[in-house]
Amino acid sequence: xxxQAGFWRWAALAIPLGVLVFFFALPNALLLSxxxxxSEAAVLTDELTLENYREVFESRLFRGAILRTFVVGxxxxxxxxxxxxxxxxxxxxTTSRWKGVLIALxxxxxxxxxxxxxxxxxxxxxxxxxxxxxxMGFGWIETPLRLMPSxxxxxxxxxxxxxxxxxxxxxxxxxxxxxxxxRAAMSLGASRLRTFxxxxxxxxxxxxxxxxxxxxSIAISAYATPAILGGPATQTIATQIYVNMMTLLxxxxxxxxxxxxxxxxxxxxxxxxxxxxxxxxx
Amino acid sequence: MVGIGRANGFVSxxxxxxxxxxxxxxxxxxxxxxxxxxxxxxxxxGEYQEIVEATVIRPFERKFGVxxxxxxxxxxxxxxxxxxxxxxxxxxxVAAVLNPPEILLGQREGLLERLSEREVPNLAxxxxxxxKVVPPFAAxxxxxxxxxxxxKERLEAPNSWSDYWEPHRRYGDRIRGRVIAYNxxxxxxxxxxxxxAQLGGGSVNNMDPAWERLRAQKPFVGVNVTTSAExxxxxxxxxxxxxxxxxxxxxxxxxRGLPFGAVIPREGVIGLFDxxxxxxxxxxxxxxYEFCNFRLEPDVQRAFSLAYxxxxxxxxxxxWPQAFRDQQILTQERFDQIQWPDSEVIGAQRAGWTRRWxxxxx
Numbered sequence: 001x002x003x004q005a006g007f008w009r010w011a012a013l014a015i016p017l018g019v020l021v022f023f024f025a026l027p028n029a030l031l032l033s034x035x036x037x038x039s040e041a042a043v044l045t046d047e048l049t050l051e052n053y054r055e056v057f058e059s060r061l062f063r064g065a066i067l068r069t070f071v072v073g074x075x076x077x078x079x080x081x082x083x084x085x086x087x088x089x090x091x092x093x094t095t096s097r098w099k100g101v102l103i104a105l106x107x108x109x110x111x112x113x114x115x116x117x118x119x120x121x122x123x124x125x126x127x128x129x130x131x132x133x134x135x136m137g138f139g140w141i142e143t144p145l146r147l148m149p150s151x152x153x154x155x156x157x158x159x160x161x162x163x164x165x166x167x168x169x170x171x172x173x174x175x176x177x178x179x180x181x182x183r184a185a186m187s188l189g190a191s192r193l194r195t196f197x198x199x200x201x202x203x204x205x206x207x208x209x210x211x212x213x214x215x216x217s218i219a220i221s222a223y224a225t226p227a228i229l230g231g232p233a234t235q236t237i238a239t240q241i242y243v244n245m246m247t248l249l250x251x252x253x254x255x256x257x258x259x260x261x262x263x264x265x266x267x268x269x270x271x272x273x274x275x276x277x278x279x280x281x282x
Numbered sequence: 283m284v285g286i287g288r289a290n291g292f293v294s295x296x297x298x299x300x301x302x303x304x305x306x307x308x309x310x311x312x313x314x315x316x317x318x319x320x321x322x323x324x325x326x327x328g329e330y331q332e333i334v335e336a337t338v339i340r341p342f343e344r345k346f347g348v349x350x351x352x353x354x355x356x357x358x359x360x361x362x363x364x365x366x367x368x369x370x371x372x373x374x375x376v377a378a379v380l381n382p383p384e385i386l387l388g389q390r391e392g393l394l395e396r397l398s399e400r401e402v403p404n405l406a407x408x409x410x411x412x413x414k415v416v417p418p419f420a421a422x423x424x425x426x427x428x429x430x431x432x433x434k435e436r437l438e439a440p441n442s443w444s445d446y447w448e449p450h451r452r453y454g455d456r457i458r459g460r461v462i463a464y465n466x467x468x469x470x471x472x473x474x475x476x477x478x479a480q481l482g483g484g485s486v487n488n489m490d491p492a493w494e495r496l497r498a499q500k501p502f503v504g505v506n507v508t509t510s511a512e513x514x515x516x517x518x519x520x521x522x523x524x525x526x527x528x529x530x531x532x533x534x535x536x537x538r539g540l541p542f543g544a545v546i547p548r549e550g551v552i553g554l555f556d557x558x559x560x561x562x563x564x565x566x567x568x569x570x571y572e573f574c575n576f577r578l579e580p581d582v583q584r585a586f587s588l589a590y591x592x593x594x595x596x597x598x599x600x601x602w603p604q605a606f607r608d609q610q611i612l613t614q615e616r617f618d619q620i621q622w623p624d625s626e627v628i629g630a631q632r633a634g635w636t637r638r639w640x641x642x643x644x
Binding site (some may be wrong): 042043048059060064128149231232235241244245246248249251 | 330521632640
């Protein structure tokens with residue numbers, strides 16, 4: 001009996017471990033090895049080289065793409081937690097009988113494809129889009145504003161797409177805060193603002209950091225939104241990986257860019273979660 | 283007559299189970315014997331899909347009594363990426379829209395089958411000199427060239443590549459923001475850049491004059507895209523007034539009433555073949571070769587060319603409509619006037635050109 005239980009315990013561990021090894025570790029190991037191979041006219045050779053990494057770090061284009069990727073990630077993360085906090089707070093604290101409907105509505109963007117949502121922003125932001133047409137219609141501008149392609153357009157598009165993730169994460173953190181703590185603080189004379197700053201905000205820090213990290217990590221690897229709302233001057237690592245892998249067939253360089261994205265984003269995630277853990281510690 | 287396994291006039295339970303088990307095991311084989319042979323062909327989407335299905339795929343199915351699955355996804359480079367990633371077994375039997383740079387890669391990496399007149403007899407009927415352009419690992423079926431298109435309601439017809447590369451000289455400041463630029467990930471951009479280099483005395487081996495012209499053109503560029511299909515909506519909504527474009531689709535759009543005009547600039551044009559190729563891991567190679575050969579049949583060439591406004595890959599088809607004759611490459615003399623830059627050089631330099639282009643446009 002005990003042997004059988006032991007077998008199932010090992011099986012329960014081995015199956016997810018096997019899936020991780022075959023579908024995550026192995027492909028990433030292949031990616032890593034390809035990044036050290038020399039490419040001649042888009043054909044991979046057996047020769048080992050650091051040339052691909054030299055290219056990534058010496059090229060102004062790639063350095064710009066790396067920097068922009070992290071600007072987009074941080075921008076989206078901050079914007080989403082800032083927008084999600086009041087919404088999540090309201091959804092957690094409201095006693096309305098429509099609470100369930102309101103929660104469903106706030107998560108509704110997840111029901112539409114990210115491509116559809118991004119094209120919605122394209123319709124709004126492009127040269128002949130809703131904003132420019134309206135401003136010109138009111139006579140407030142004479143020539144259309146260049147709202148896209150731009151880094152700002154990418155941040156707005158991604159922030160909209162990822163907002164529900166931040167709302168969900170923050171709701172879970174805010175749900176764990178006992179409302180009596182806020183009442184107690186206010187009954188002792190603290191203003192609403194002081195209660196928020198000294199009670200609610202510190203207690204919701206794990207949710208804030210979790211929401212930020214979730215949005216940040218999805219945003220830095222996003223391809224569709226930067227490809228649609230960006231342009232040649234707003235390349236990110238993901239769009240560069242796509243161009244090199246799928247269009248130029250330069251797999252070695254594409255792999256090096258992918259490795260840089262994985263390693264640098266993991267470093268940022270590790271750093272942020274450590275800082276967050278220290279802040280959240282009582 | 284007593285049936286096998288009958289006991290007392292009834293089929294015994296054991297026999298019934300055995301019989302149904304055998305029938306169930308045999309069913310897939312019976313079904314596959316009755317199902318027509320299948321071929322998976324990779325083409326392109328949009329209007330191309332409708333045309334290729336009507337003029338090539340359905341007639342092929344009727345002639346050979348087979349079923350063709352049309353995988354209408356991906357560009358030439360994306361299709362080759364699938365071939366490479368699967369080591370020659372991408373799930374389709376025919377890569378039906380590959381371009382010479384990808385075919386050269388397939389030749390070097392050993393991922394495409396060599397095609398000769400033995401597998402594809404119609405290869406004997408191609409344009410003279412075509413063998414210098416397309417490696418012997420593909421059957422070229424569609425000929426296009428990169429010309430210029432313009433908005434007829436907004437601009438006078440361009441007549442030189444300099445009208446695209448230095449648009450302010452010809453059209454003044456009204457052209458600001460009305461030029462479209464393509465990323466060199468698209469061969470259309472590569473060809474336009476080669477013309478820019480030629481305008482300044484350069485060539486495919488010396489692209490420096492092209493970068494000077496790209497810098498000069500940048501302030502007038504309103505839209506940057508990668509694929510030609512992405513460029514079309516900008517033309518349709520009037521945001522863009524001048525662009526290089528493939529001859530095939532241009533005729534298609536003009537025929538549908540869009541206000542485009544198409545010109546062959548006086549400096550000439552560069553040609554491009556779309557080709558059929560067979561990955562080494564194709565499951566149904568025999569039928570794949572038949573498809574490549576059928577694609578080059580005179581009737582099929584004629585039907586597809588007229589529908590897609592492209593030129594055929596063989597010179598022996600006659601009696602074309604006059605309007606079609608004016609815009610297409612239908613004689614050996616006209617074929618010889620087309621420029622054919624070295625695909626080896628393009629393949630080797632394209633990544634570097636793309637980075638240079640992105641650097642300038644950033």
